[in-house]
Amino acid sequence: MKRxxxxxxxxxxxxxxxxxxxxxxxxxxxxxxSDVILNAEKVIFPGVGxxxxxxxxxxxxxxxxxxPRLKCPVLGICLGMQLMxxxxxxxxxxxxxxxxxxxxxxNKGIKVPHMGWNTIFKISAPLFDAVSEHSSVYFVHSYxxxxxxxxxxxxxxxxxxxxxxxxxxxxxxxxxxxKSGAVGAQILQNFIDL
Amino acid sequence: xxxMNGRTVKGVNFLNLxxxxxxxxxxxxxxxxxxxxxxxxDITATHEKRKTLAKLASSVAQAxxxxxxxxxxxxxxxxxxxxxxxxxxxxxxxSAAVRRPExxxxxxxxxxxxxxxxxxxxxxxxxxxxxxxxxxRIATGIELFTWVGEAVDRGAGxxxxxxxxxxxxxxxxANEALLEMSQRFTVPLIASxxxxxMEHFADAFIKGKADAALAxxxxxxxxxxxxxxxxxxxxxxxxxxxx
Numbered sequence: 001m002k003r004x005x006x007x008x009x010x011x012x013x014x015x016x017x018x019x020x021x022x023x024x025x026x027x028x029x030x031x032x033x034s035d036v037i038l039n040a041e042k043v044i045f046p047g048v049g050x051x052x053x054x055x056x057x058x059x060x061x062x063x064x065x066x067x068p069r070l071k072c073p074v075l076g077i078c079l080g081m082q083l084m085x086x087x088x089x090x091x092x093x094x095x096x097x098x099x100x101x102x103x104x105x106x107n108k109g110i111k112v113p114h115m116g117w118n119t120i121f122k123i124s125a126p127l128f129d130a131v132s133e134h135s136s137v138y139f140v141h142s143y144x145x146x147x148x149x150x151x152x153x154x155x156x157x158x159x160x161x162x163x164x165x166x167x168x169x170x171x172x173x174x175x176x177x178x179k180s181g182a183v184g185a186q187i188l189q190n191f192i193d194l
Numbered sequence: 195x196x197x198m199n200g201r202t203v204k205g206v207n208f209l210n211l212x213x214x215x216x217x218x219x220x221x222x223x224x225x226x227x228x229x230x231x232x233x234x235x236d237i238t239a240t241h242e243k244r245k246t247l248a249k250l251a252s253s254v255a256q257a258x259x260x261x262x263x264x265x266x267x268x269x270x271x272x273x274x275x276x277x278x279x280x281x282x283x284x285x286x287x288x289s290a291a292v293r294r295p296e297x298x299x300x301x302x303x304x305x306x307x308x309x310x311x312x313x314x315x316x317x318x319x320x321x322x323x324x325x326x327x328x329x330x331r332i333a334t335g336i337e338l339f340t341w342v343g344e345a346v347d348r349g350a351g352x353x354x355x356x357x358x359x360x361x362x363x364x365x366x367x368a369n370e371a372l373l374e375m376s377q378r379f380t381v382p383l384i385a386s387x388x389x390x391x392m393e394h395f396a397d398a399f400i401k402g403k404a405d406a407a408l409a410x411x412x413x414x415x416x417x418x419x420x421x422x423x424x425x426x427x428x429x430x431x432x433x434x435x436x437x
Contacts, residue, residue: 015252015255015279015280015281016281016283019281020259022256023259049306111380111382113307113351115308116230116382116405117230117435136435138261140283179260180260181260184259
């Protein structure tokens, strides 16, 4: 059985990610232990909630130092992806700096949070193998990462933004694959198979 | 779906309840068929309810891979916390929020508006729409749009509006009230009560400008199949997810 380590640092609901993996026959371990995480085969970095509080939780466990140093495949989800960036306007805090992007708040004039099913396009990464252009995935977020050289999937809400980022061994998705039906399950399976 | 003592039930205007199956099995089937979100409302009237609802949320979260909302008796931050930790994506509040509107503010501050759904049941009177509690049995004297406005101001992130006049009739949704609500408030609006055929869903989106439409009975008893419905809406040029 393949093993996945889910970083559990008290930021939001990680049960759904664990259940999604269980449906695929993958055993997941929840931990905030930096030793365990450094020796993991695959790491999922989820997150729901406020960026500043989440960064503080990471720092209190030394995880802000550990995560950027991981050499195994890492998948950031939602706030996890935003914290992997250089800086976020949410609480004006610095992130882990894995991606050099800045996380911005959605402009006024559109409903925030961006919540619900939306399509992804311009997809280009092994994480999206067997996923079609314009597939629908489930989003819940008030801040976004603009398009950049690391963008491997885009979506559109008011303007085009990064639905996924990729650099070296780090993958990250703004949407929730664990809530995105068959498409999301395929993306998680692709991550397991990386 | 309405859940009572761990079983899905369905009745007309919340009366004459019939058993409609196991909620987790139904949830798995609907997720597979292409439902975009599921809503579970526990209408059990016992003290055991709190525990059974958390157990249901956990079982559903393990079984399905789409978002779902759980409600029925949520009256405090602690009630909501248990459900969200069990795997629910959102909680809905109804009677407890009417009695103590601060509940909405507390939930929004603790979990964010995206987690907080205001469920509201109403009936049309001579002078307008009136909010009802307990599945349409208890009148409140509160005007619908005033209440929804306050709830949105307090941080409700979504409105699940059920017209008790339409619920169970299968004659279509309350499109005029939906239109007024969608024009007055900027949060997503879910139409509920009255779905009988596929055209009713198109009406809720086109005439009522609803963001989503909810139905139960016609799906439970197989009168409308979700894949057919979504294909129909797609053909009507209504944006839907076709998987």
